[in-house]
Amino acid sequence: MRAGVIGAALAMSMLGKFAQAQDAAAGDVHRGKELSYTCLGCHGIDGYKNAYPMYSVPKLEGQHPEYLAAALKGYRDGDRAHLTMHSQASTLSDKDIQDIAAYFAGQPLTSSGAKPGNVPPVASLCTSCHGADGIAIAPIYPSLAGQHTDYLVRAIDEYKKGGRKNPIMKQFAGNLSDADAAAIAAYFARLGPGLKTESRPYTRFGEPPATTP
Numbered sequence: 001m002r003a004g005v006i007g008a009a010l011a012m013s014m015l016g017k018f019a020q021a022q023d024a025a026a027g028d029v030h031r032g033k034e035l036s037y038t039c040l041g042c043h044g045i046d047g048y049k050n051a052y053p054m055y056s057v058p059k060l061e062g063q064h065p066e067y068l069a070a071a072l073k074g075y076r077d078g079d080r081a082h083l084t085m086h087s088q089a090s091t092l093s094d095k096d097i098q099d100i101a102a103y104f105a106g107q108p109l110t111s112s113g114a115k116p117g118n119v120p121p122v123a124s125l126c127t128s129c130h131g132a133d134g135i136a137i138a139p140i141y142p143s144l145a146g147q148h149t150d151y152l153v154r155a156i157d158e159y160k161k162g163g164r165k166n167p168i169m170k171q172f173a174g175n176l177s178d179a180d181a182a183a184i185a186a187y188f189a190r191l192g193p194g195l196k197t198e199s200r201p202y203t204r205f206g207e208p209p210a211t212t213p
Contacts, residue, residue, distance in 0.1 A: 027065060027102025035100050038088065043104065046197040056148035059195035060104040066139035068101035074164070081163040104198055109143050111135040116191060122180045123187045125172070134191035146194015152185035 042048050048057045060068065074080040076089035076097070092100070115132045126144075130136050134145025144152065158164045160173035176184070 027069075027098040027100070029099070029103045032099035032101070032103030035092075035096055036103055039100065039104070040198060044198045053154070055150040055154040058151045059147055059197050061106045061196040061198045062109040062146075062193075063105050063143055063195060064108050064136060064139040064141070065098075065101040065105035067136070067142045068104055069097050070140060071142075072097045072101065079165040081158070106198075108139075109135045109145065109193065109195070111137075120183045120187050122176070123184045126184055126188075130188065134188045134194065143195060144188035145191040146196070147189055149182075149185045149189040152188060153181050156181040156184065 042050075042057045043060055045057075049055065050057055071080065072089050072092065073094075075082060075085040076092060078086065080086075089097070111131055111133055113133075119127060119132060129138070129141045130144045134143060134147075136143045155164070156173050156176060159166060159169040160176065162170065164170075173181075
């Protein structure tokens with residue numbers, strides 16, 4: 001019964017937000033790359049960690065641009081609590097966010113329709129939005145396949161404690177123990193093909209270094 005109520009609420013939330021996010025996929029990738037040079041200082045380094053509390057900076061390549069745009073707006077508008085991300089996003093226009101989201105998404109992951117076995121019971125409700133293969137069923141939801149385990153645990157904790165203001169996720173996360181969160185994160189992190197760290201071959205201020213013959 002509880003799963004059905006939460007599932008219906010999630011569907012209503014998706015319908016309410018989808019119209020706001022549907023233009024993100026049409027962003028200008030080239031302009032987004034120009035705007036993203038500071039973002040790559042964290043999101044362009046494989047295995048980079050948030051300083052305090054320490055957890056892995058999320059992989060973004062392959063994510064839905066609609067979700068990335070919604071997340072950036074959340075940091076900008078205070079619906080997500082992270083000082084550095086708020087500072088970065090606070091000066092961005094909706095157009096800037098749309099273009100940055102399109103750049104970081106690259107080629108979004110697409111579901112093969114495969115249903116991996118051994119889904120932990122605690123993760124079964126998550127799959128109704130995030131997909132059994134970790135690829136979200138709708139662009140406004142994040143894909144989780146291949147994401148860092150510790151980042152997923154941190155995200156669940158932020159929803160649980162109000163650091164991310166989403167009433168549906170808060171209700172869901174509020175019922176999870178630390179062991180539940182760890183099991184969910186471990187399940188989605190092992191799925192593939194998954195999200196990747198954005199490549200950062202050089203900055204906007206310089207071309208790739210010349211090779212010596």
